[in-house]
Amino acid sequence: MNTAPPNIDWAWFGAQTVEDIARRATQESEPAVWIKHAYAWIYARLDASRRRNLPRPIAAPRGPSAGMVPVLGATSTGIGCLGFVAVRFESTSCPKPTDDMECAVQEAAESVGDVFRRLDFDLGHPHWRLDAWLGGGRSVGLSSVVASLISLLSLSAREDFAATGCYASGVGLSPVAPDSLSAKLQAAKRWGYPRILVVEGQTGIPTDCGLEFVEIPQDLVYALFAILREIADGPAAQAVARLLAVFDQAVVRADPRDQDLDHTLRMTGEFIDPSKPALVRHVAHDIRGRALLHAGQTAEAVAERELADSLRPGALEFPSGWLGEYLKWHQVAHHAVLALDQGRWDDDEPEHRQLDRTLDRLLGAIDDHRAGREELLAALFLSNARARRLDFLGRWHRDAGLLRRAWTEVTRFLPQWEPLFEYCREIGLRDSNLNRQQNYCLDILASYWHLEGYLPAPWLDIASTFWSSDAELEINRLGPFDLPYFLRWRVLSGHPIDEAIVARALETGGRMFDENGNGYPFFLVFETVLRYGLGNERQRGLAAEKLARSKLFSKDLPNTSILTLLALRADQLLFQANCPHGSARRPQHGTRLGDLFEELVTQSELLVDRIPY
Secondary structure (H helix, E strand, O other): OOOOOOOOOHHHHHOOOHHHHHHHHOOOOOOOHHHHHHHHHHHHHOOHHHHOOOOOOOOOOOOOOOOOEEEEEEOOOOOEEEEEEEEEEEOOOOOOOOOHHHHHHHHHHHHHHHHHOOOOOOOOEEEEEEEOOOOOHHHHHHHHHHHHHHHHHOOOEOOOEEEOOEEEOOOEEEOOOHHHHHHHHHHHHHOOOOEEEEEOOOOOOOOOOOOEEEEEOOOHHHHHHHHHHHHEOOOOHHHHHHHHHHHHHHHHOOOHHHOOHHHHHHHHHHHHOOOOOHHHHHHHHHHHHHHHHHOOOHHHHHHHHHHHHHOOOOHHHOOOHHHHHHHHHHHHHHHHHHHHHOOOOOOOOHHHHHHHHHHHHHHHHHHOOOOOHHHHHHHHHHHHHHHHHHHHHHHHHOOHHHHHHHHHHHOOOHHHHHHHHHHHHHOOOOOOOHHHHHHHHHHHHHHHHHHHOOOOHHHHHHHOOOOOOOHHHHHHHOOOOHHHHHHHHHHHHOOOOOHHHHHHHHHHHHHHHHHOOOOOOOOHHHHHHHHOOOOOHHHHHHHHHHHHOOHHHOOOOOOOOOHHHHHHHHHHHHHHOOOOOOOOOOOOOOOHHHHHHHHHHOOHHHHHHHOOO
16 A cells, blocks of 8 residues: 555545545544545445445545546556546746646647637636646546636536546547547546546447446537536526637638538527526527528528517626627627618618717727727727618719718728737637728729729729739639629729639639539629629630529528629629529518619619629
8 A cells, every 4th residue: 555645636546446545534543634535525426335335434525626627547557547637727828848648738728718719818828737647648638628618617517527538739629549448437437427528439438337428529619518518517697608609709700611500500509598598598699690691591680689689688787808898899780780681771770870879989989098909899890880881872872972981981990900900810700800801991992983983092092902913823712702802803993804814713713602502602703703794705604604503593592681682683794694594582572672672673774883792
């Protein structure tokens, strides 16, 4: 029997047998008092049949401190052992470890921290405590992810689980070697852990071993949801809402090519149950509303927004950090854009009045030097939303004055673009970047150019910095939005577009169109080629053929979507190109979109220029 350490040492404890601990802990002469308390803790965890063969404790139970997560390990000799890991986040960094097991802890904690840094850029650095004896290796990774989540969300964790799973940066979670599993499971049974967290795809799990196995997804963001569901003991509403906000920024507010509406609806479905706290349901309904809006299902998006509004917290109840900032400011911009996509463009719509009030308050704080980076970013988003409204109205009413106001709004924060979008990059806002801001500007430039036939010199000076002269050489790297905007800018600025450029644009656009489905925005490049008569006759024919196959002419296109107006524009362009195609679906009768559609078809000569987007 080896000598017991005088002070708490959970690594040593987890490498012993329960029987050995029991003998030590029930001896009055044992000097290590902590063992007596630790044995009482483990004794209470065991089932009645195990306790019958062990002596009763002589001290009060006292186990590992809150936040310490069990780690199942296996030694090189095939003996299972128990360890613990805990993580906290502090402003100072800690040295990078060299030991493989410690590196796995560090990588897992840093990766979880990076996900949450999207909500709190000043989160800090992970500091960890690892109590493990001989075994563990990189299979400490899953427990480290759990410990990091517990720390970041201040969770109270259940005490009936242990975990084994690997983690590596750039790879994510992965199963452990199946030949180590038997020893680890024996350790779990020995120490009274009936539920075992393993990584999805784990092999070698024995049948009828008396343990419950919970599979955790390999993708880190989805793993966090599964862990919250499986280990949290009554998580607070703000904790769940924060995790939903992480999902929102990592998945929903992402590149259109990464978005999956069905998956988003499934992920958020459990959080709209009436039994969930109001804040959680509010955030879930809001996420669903924006995902549906991106997918062109405007009516469904409105229904989700109305549900979110009914659960919106009061101003004094906003959470801290990014989630609170979103609810105060950014959500206002989303609601205004949703109104635009319903065809409600007038200034007196309630969403636009709310946006104007919110933006004016933020601009006042900025003028008084009472605004920080978060307020500046919110004002940028709100100003962009107002610019889009003015652009829609300017196109519709053929009013150059409204377009000049739109240009003022969209360039209001031009001197701050670089630091603000660097901040967006740091916190993971992938749907907000410099290219997208420049594309907002190009929308207004195009509206003005089509109306007036020229661009004001100061506008050209700004816009000339958007694309370098050799940008066409990078066509194959442009995304579904940047590709048509690049072509449009060359038209507006008078730069030549030869057939070679058009060929590369059609090749790149065609690949994205075929690989990602034929919906928005993947058909925009073909519309651009037709609208400006780019390339040769064969190239325009190819663009027309692709546009005719887009979802704009699908029977599945929702008649409540603003895409019905874009379908009408495409219909006109294809008619002019003598290309066979389906008919544009009419919006729902009696709606604002329906009224706009009816007015447009009576003035076909202005139709293309008046339709937004």
